[in-house]
Amino acid sequence: MSENKKSNENNELENNKVFESTFGNLLNNDELKNDNAVVHQPKEPLEEVLISEEQPPVSTPEQMEQAAQNYIPESIGDEKWEEFLSRAPLPPMSKADEKRAIHIGFSEIARIKQYMLHSFRHMDNEFNRLYAIYPLALSKDFQEKYNDVHKDMVAIIEDLENLVDGKIDSVEAVQKDFRLHQTFEERRLSILYGLIEYYNNKK
Template sequence: MSKEINNEAAIFEKTFRDILYGDKKDKVTYDTKIPLGEALMDGTENEGTPLDEETLSAINQEYIPPSIGDQEWEEFVSREPLPPLDRLDEARAVAIGIQEIRRQKEYLIYINSAMINECSKHYVTYNILCSKDIEEYLGEAQKKAVQLWEDMEHLITGDFDKIEAAKSDFRLYQVFEEKRLSVLHDILEHYNKKRK
């Protein structure tokens, strides 16, 4: 056991020796021909003159990040934020939303199977000519609809990492958070009007 600890300590010391015992401080250099964004993000050291704090702060003041001027960002910043919901209202809206989505899903599956059953009972040509194709098309559409409703359930419950679109683009989390709050407000508003 002590050999393992000594071995780990030796590996740690060998790996981080320069950081732990090094006295030299690197000066920040910046080639003024390269835009600041590229200089910070390209991962390479730029040969150039060392910068003092005044020059560096002047460059930072002149730097405009790419998001500024972006229309979506400007719209997002200019919108009035929705007020947060208290726990009771949020729980009520989530419960109503989940219940409605599940009923819609069940209704779709029921309607599809009822339609296929009725067609096969009453129309001879359905079974002879198109039952296989229709069932395939409706089955595919039903799978996509069920996936959509599952994504909507995850949106309402706040499980954004289970939504298909968020798996490929993590930047959608902010959009989903905003959309979720909007949907929950709309659900509560609708049912509060029904009560009156």
């Protein structure tokens, strides 16, 4: 027998002796052998526990209304929620009508921007021409106020352009609160329908 094999057998015998001396008493203890393991028995079967935790069935209109309260977002008031549920949605617009309405909307917005700038310049020129006190005391203040208001109006018009074009996510109010997306979708459709109706009746 080789030396390695003898060495392995000696190591195995030594390990068995250590194991026996450590755990032998536990393995040979008759009391422990006869002792039954304690298993927890629930008082109620699992099926009964699960059934008892389920919500009671909803059967009456009052119960349905009460259950629905949990699904109404806190940010929406009851009146607005009821109004939203009760109104009939606008029908989808045909591609041709939508394209025409967008074209009309952008044309009108461009004219509004031009007229807004033209009207202030005209007013400013007329005041300078007619009233000596205007360039002496008012012109500078008027120009500063107009610039501030003009910036706000440009932002509003850009929002309207995005709305008409269907870029709802670019509307400032929607960027601040994404929950308004559906509201602005409906508003856009209403505006487009209004433009088509106005120009159809104008003929």
